[in-house]
Amino acid sequence: MALETSPESPAPLRQISLLIGQWIGRMGAVWIEAEITELKRRPGICFLTLRDLEAKISIQAKCHVSVLDRLATPIVEGARVVVQAKPSFWETNGSLALDIREIRPQGEGALLAQLEARRRALAAEGLFDPRLKRPLPFLPQAIGLITGKDSDAERDVLENARKRWPAVRFEVRHAFMQGPQSATTVIESLRLLEAGGEVDIIVIARGGGSLHDLLPFSDEALIRAVAACTVPVVSAIGHEPDTPILDHVADHRASTPTDAAKTIVPDVADELAGVAQARQRAAHAVRRLLDHEAAALSALRTRPVLARPQVLVDAQADVVAEAVERSRRALRHRLDRERDAVSHHLARVQALSPLATMQRGYAVAQAPDGSVLRAIDDVPDEFTVRLADGRVVAHKISTQELT
Structure with a gap:
């Protein structure tokens, strides 16, 4: 409704601001075509600056972050969009703003959204799976x-x-x-x-x-x-x-x-350089290995056992000679002991031998079958008398019994 004012009866600014806010508040949500010239994202809310596509008119807008997150492709500065927004008027500073409820990309933005939807659908099928990527051949x-x-x-x-x-x-x-x-x-x-x-x-x-x-x-x-x-x-x-x-x-x-x-x-130049470097490294490694082995061989040759191998043989020869000498001494000692033992046993055997008794003048009469004659009744007509150095065949002429 019209407000009655005059120079003598002006309306205060707060009242005008209130009336403007009430009038704008009665407006419902409208669809607006514009270009985003500035976009600032804050926790939970986004602030945008919208500019007319032809006239140099800009207006501030805001929306919840979920409005942007629902989009298939991110909105960037310079994008052309159609937004559904409800105008609001800040009475304290007299500024007009838009509360955005929905954003739809236009022009390339809409095309990018379609491509992003297609990309997501194909990715969901696994066509972009890194495990399916094949390595490229070297040459x-x-x-x-x-x-x-x-x-x-x-x-x-x-x-x-x-x-x-x-x-x-x-x-x-x-x-x-x-x-x-x-x-x-x-x-x-x-x-x-x-x-x-x-x-x-x-x-x-x-x-x-x-x-x-x-x-x-x-x-x-x-x-x-x-x-x-x-x-x-x-x-x-x-x-x-x-x-x-x-x-x-x-x-x-x-x-x-x-x-x-x-x-x-x-790159053939890089590959040739790589081959040359590899050859140099291989040659260096071979030379280093040869030097190492030559040094090790020289160290082995300077050891006494290789410088004068006969030293070890001589030392072992002395050990063997000493062992042989000990063995000989032990054998001679053992033989001497056994010789003495044999001599002792021989002397005992000789002392007990009937032959030794015969050598002292005794004789043994034997029948033809070799049995010893112990009584005169056992003496046959012919018998043998065993002496120390032989036998004598005798014939019985007569017998005499001792009393």
């Missing part, structure tokens, strides 16, 4: 290159790769690098190179471009074809800031076509 026999005909990307890959390794061989397949037919021609070239069975690695290369120019390299059919390819694939699309979905599924991502050339083949 491929042949390299497949998919790129635009007579493009800077083709020249960068070929020239830089041949500078690094002059003998490298390429199988080049030209395809559209932008436009509606781009993904289809790239997929066809990929299948031809894979089916040929001659290439060890495939490079998909394109120079930088706008988001729309690089859309074919986020095509779902192309992503699935690269994931199913049995040959390692290198993505060299755009420049460092450009990250199409192809970069996530490829076995290796190169920031530029030149970087791809440096990745797929080694």
